[in-house]
Amino acid sequence: MVFDPEMDSTLKLVRFYAPRDLKLVRGEGQYVWDVNGRRYLDCHTAHGVAFLGHRNPWVIQELKRQLDELITASPIFATEVMEEAVKLLEKILPKNLRYFYMLNGGSEGVELALKAARKLTGRTRFISFINGFHGRTMGALAVTWNPRYRKGYDPFPWDVEFLPYNDASAVEREVNDSVAAVIVEPVQGEGGLSVASSEFLKAIRNSCDQHGALMIIDEVQSGFGRTGVLWAHERANIK
Structure with a gap:
């Protein structure tokens, strides 16, 4: 494709999503405004990124404070802000989680989880679910x-079988000693806000434990209190 150098620069961006005829210029709290001054209620929040609101005063204050101290550092160095982040995460994450790895987004987190499952089990087969979404990088796309x-x-990069969501019997039937991990969203975001039943999540947990597979719980969209509890899988009383 050949682009006209005089064209609107926004049209040169590679589009992941169908473009909307709307150009936003600012946000405040739960609202955003377009170039014509029209106000909209932001129910999108950039896929949940801005769920604390636009221009949240506390967020802005902390960002400015950190920018004044240290913008970035290689992960080979320890930093006070990273140590503080881990301490805060330890207070709210499930107590059986002992290790942390900071990444840039959901797809990277899924990639790391899949790689860890393959490395730890030596297996190459994964189970995901119909309508599940876990990202667009190569490994994450494989389970999407x-x-x-x-x-x-x-x-x-690996073999993936997609099972019906919320079908506990399918999980019990298909998870065996060849499976490295089962990856699941407690609430399917892109899949239509389908909510996993406690029976379904418990069946995954029990089947994985029985066959030495890992259970990867993708809470990129459902975590951090968005469903009324800190982590959506907690409703099923599983770890």
């Missing part, structure tokens, strides 16, 4: 169901 996203990227 939507055929529209997957088209043209075969072969993927």
